[in-house]
Amino acid sequence: MKKVLWGALLLLLAAGIGYSLIPREPLPDFSAYAYRDTRRMLTLVHRAAALIEEKGDQAFEDFTADEDKWTLDNAYLYVYALDGTNLYHGGYPDLVGRNLYGFTDLWGKKAMQMIYRETENPNNPFGWVHYIWNAPGSLHPLWKSSCNLRAVMPNGKVVVVGSGLDDSRAEVEFFRILVDDAVALVDSRGKAALPIxxxxxxxxxxLDNRVFVMNLDGSCLIYPGMDITVDASLFDYKDFTGSTPLLELKNRLEDADRATVGMLCQQHAGEHPAKMSIYGRLAQMEGQTVVVGAISPLPQPAWMN
Incomplete structure (x- = not known):
């Protein structure tokens, strides 16, 4: 009997689901996410939202009373009213009662306002927002990738519950959301979208990356990684294998409105070349067809981490 119980526990841990969390089923489909930490955090937020919808304010007391159940090694919960007032914060309890609607990070991002907007974005079903934040007990600012869901309390009050990973590994899905949203912006606002x-x-x-925009001849409107105009065709770029991935992306987009290509490049000096993914889509910018894309890391074998 003990072997059966231990086997069931190991299966739960292998699936990336904390066994101590209150079971709230069914869980959404998290298969787009490669990393266990990401899936565990999504599970935490989903179940926290379910508890808030069941118990309302009482859920905050449950989060505090059973912190081991409602925190992960590198993630904690927070809850905000829609006016920006913090109702619960597992990392910074002193924030409870304070209004952070106008909070701005070191890059100028209005994090709370982005969270409220993204929790209503159908292209971003888990409300992902990325901003600079200090982990509790640290003075070093890090990128934080947070997922956020809206929950309706029994009294009808709508709140946002979320959690974030500090210095998280980039999921390919983050960049899919980024590019799809950028295409919608270019389609609707034309050249006015570029400064945004x-x-x-x-x-x-x-996560130190942004979208790029290029013309169908390879000339660049927004260069990947640099805010300057470069008089060169992106089609000439070659990766470690000698391939021309941006030219390949353009060729694939001749038969589809979106495509993904791989490339091998060195992210940092002295590192092994790493597999990267370029996801791109066609957009219409005031009658002109352009390519909108982003470059993202791919999950690496453990020996390369």
Whole structure:
């Protein structure tokens, strides 16, 4: 009997689901996310939202009374009213009662306002927002990737519950959301979208990356990683294998409105070349067809981490 119980426990841990969390089923589909830490945090937020919808304010007392159940090694819960007032904070309890609607990070991102907007974005079902934050007990600012859900309390009050990973590994899905949102912006606002996409304070800059925009001849409207105009074709770029991934992306987009290509490049000096993914889509900018895309890391084998 003990072997059966231990086997069941190991299966739960292998699935990335904390066995101590209150079971709230069914869970949404998290298969788009490669990393266990991401899936565990999504599970935590989903179940916290379910408890808030069941118990209302009482859920905050449950979070505090059973912190081991409602925190992960590198993530804690927070809850905000829609006016920006903090109702519960597992990392900074002193924030409870304070209004953070106008909070601005070091890059100028209005994090709370982005959270409220993204929890209503159908292209971003888990309300992902990326901003700079200090982990509790640290003076070093880090990128924080947070997922956020709206929950309706029994009294009808709507709140946002979320959690974030500090210095998290980039999920390919983060960049899919980024590019799809950028395409919608270009389609609707034309050239006026370009300064928004380039701004470090925008939703379109995450984890030291941002979207790029290029013409069908390879000339660049927004260069990947640099806010300057470069008189060169992106089609000429070659990766470690000698491939021309941006030219390949453009060729694939001749038969589809979206495509993904791989490339091998060195992210930092002295590191092994790493597999990267370029996700791109076609957009219409005032009658001109352009390519909107982003470059994201792919999950690496453990020996390369």
């Amino acid at each position: 996409l380039k701004s470090p304070a925008s939703h379109y800059t995450i």
